[in-house]
Amino acid sequence: MMAEQQDGERHVLTVTVDNESGILAKIAGLFTARGYNIDSLTVADISEDHAVSRITIVTNGPPQVIDQIHAQLDRLVPVHKVVDLTEEGPHVERELALVKVTGSGNARVEALRIAEIFRAKVVDSTTSSFVFEITGAPDKINSFIVLMRDLGLAEVGRSGSVGMMRGVTS
Template sequence: MHIKEETKERHTLSVIVDNEPGILARIAGLFTARGYNIESLTVTDISEDDLISRITIVTSASADVMDQIIAQLERLVPVHKVVDLTALGPHVERELALVKVGGTGDHRIEALRLADVYRARVVDATTSSFIFEVTGGTEKIDTFVSLMREVGLIEVARTGIVAISRGKEAA
């Protein structure tokens, strides 16, 4: 008997929570305990009074597993709302990366040329290195980093994905 394996798809979740100590650990623990992988995780306060935060989680799972993840997140007490932005429809995702590149001569010129093409901004420069700031979708960041490997990549720091639904409605 052959059991059909469900296809995993990438999902971006927006989780609105009370801004209280330990909530991030509880959410990460939920994923860890069930063997789910978190590919990207960002957290920020979204209210004037510092009481509410948005946690953006990117994970890959089958439709059934995604339903389980959402149901389990919704059961956590400080969670107000969980929205699967991927299932909801059109949404905007962005990431920021700081990319340190070293080099001299032609490699330095090529790094600057590529940065211009990818609309990366120089945020620090020395005679032997640059730090570029680049924002965009994950594929754009991945490609930029890959190209910088060829001209002297030293180090990369990435924020993780932030996302918001399109249109006038809140997620």
């Protein structure tokens, strides 16, 4: 019987793994098999010899579900370390988004004004559209997207969250 994911707190997990074929499928399968959702997933090589990768997973669930996810991830063979940034304390979390806005006249001027406030950069411009690049916490990006909806939001591409602990950690 598949476990039902209940509403719960948002958690950012970082998983350090051997950079080997199939590990991402194993991790995604672990979530799928138990009926848990992955809100965001990013993967990056973090070692000079390309042997180790860091996977950042954003998920939601009550404490017992998050504990189960953590335990299941810890049991996978190529996993070196699992850290729940949400539980560990102060951490930095960032995401990148490309946001295309179409329009003319005042809407175009207003889109540029709001982009400046949010420190979004224009990375492409035509006579009828802008593509903005914005980085920051997911809430900042969500707010920017909401404001752009009334100004001609056409398309959004998001990278997913990455995060790490603040200060010195082992």
